[in-house]
Amino acid sequence: MAVEVVMPKLGMSMKEGTVSYWNKHVGDVVNKGELLAGISSEKIETDLEAPVDGTLLEIAVQEGNGVPPGTPICFIGNPDEKLATLVTPQTEAAENMGTNVEEETTSIQDTSNEKQSIKASPIAKKMAEKAGLNLEQIKGSGPNGRITKEDVLHAIEKRKKQKLEQEQPVNTHDPRSVNKTTISGMRKVIATRMQESLLHSAQLTINMKADVTDLIHLQKSLREELQDESKLSLNDFISRAVVLTLMKHKNMNSALINDAIESFEHVHLGIAVALENGLVVPVVRHAETCSLLELSKTIKTLAKQARAGQLTTEQISGSTFTITNLGSYGVEHFTPILNTPETGILGVGAVTETPVFVGEELQRRSILPLSLTFDHRVLDGAPAAEFLKSIKQLLEKPYQILLSQS
Missing domain, CATH: 3.30.559.10 (Chloramphenicol acetyltransferase-like domain)
Known part of the structure; x- marks a missing residue:
């Protein structure tokens, strides 16, 4: 029977977790304890390990998307296994989160069909939004091009430097009219x-x-x-x-x-x-x-x-x-x-x-x-x-x- 891998709760106040990147693709064989994906909340970034041996059957949450803790993000099982048998576990997880089963299922399906968004950690997104930066113009240095906190900080400093250079007065003097004498x-x-x-x-x-x-x-x-x-x-x-x-x-x-x-x-x-x-x-x-x-x-x-x-x-x-x-x-x-x-x-x-x-x-x-x-x-x-x-x-x-x- 296939096993669902859910978004873990990284802190008591965590309301949403984001899949920063996937280290495996659908159809890949995974071993228990192997790096499966990178996940993050507003304050923590960590690695997610595979809980069992098997094959990655489906990715329910794409990179850069966030979901509440307890939400299934992928499924691991046998290569020919059907995911229809996972309704009960998914329902149980949804009930534990106090959500409606139909709404949760729809949410997962909608997420899987969404156009892939910009890959960025939640902290990076918030920092960029506060600074008025467009994430599309920031080059990510994380796995698979994910934008990290450091990338946003670098972009902020770069913008400050450009602004200072623009504010500096332009030297309109003809270099030939300036005499320089070395102090000696x-x-x-x-x-x-x-x-x-x-x-x-x-x-x-x-x-x-x-x-x-x-x-x-x-x-x-x-x-x-x-x-x-x-x-x-x-x-x-x-x-x-x-x-x-x-x-x-x-x-x-x-x-x-x-x-x-x-x-x-x-x-x-x-x-x-x-x-x-x-x-x-x-x-x-x-x-x-x-x-x-x-x-x-x-x-x-x-x-x-x-x-x-x-x-x-x-x-x-x-x-x-x-x-x-x-x-x-x-x-x-x-x-x-x-x-x-x-x-x-x-x-x-x-x-x-x-x-x-x-x-x-x-x-x-x-x-x-x-x-x-x-x-x-x-x-x-x-x-x-x-x-x-x-x-x-x-x-x-x-x-x-x-x-x-x-």
């Missing part, structure tokens, strides 16, 4: 150092303004008295003020090296010099031992050597603090980047003539913007502000710059 030499070194500086330190910039009206008057007076001996610039006074302040605020004259803060007894002052193709920072060593005139002469000599490309490696290394001045370009406040491993760098902006109340009187004053970038890992905002305030005080009382000792 000094520019490459600068780019690398600036990136490393930002990556490996906690940089914060604070700003302050100094009234340098009296300082400018002093500078002009000294120029007239010294005549050709030395042309003291505003930057010379600022540099001297920074050196004096660093000797009092040694926490700024430091560097964080190998998780240890190293404070320096001597000031090796770096002065940024702009070149045609980049930037160099020559170093005034032991700047605390220099008078204002000596500091001015050394800075000018180093700047001249820098522009002539005559600086040695020793002359551009070992600084403990740096000054960078963009005042000649009309820049006011800006954000300097640390010359690591230094703790601080002072940015100097352009002097602007500004009306300021001095007591009850409105006066025209020369205001100098200062920008201090410091490593927040080494010191906090308050001591950094005290350092900048000390520079401001010296610049606003310029005779202290001349009289103070390092």
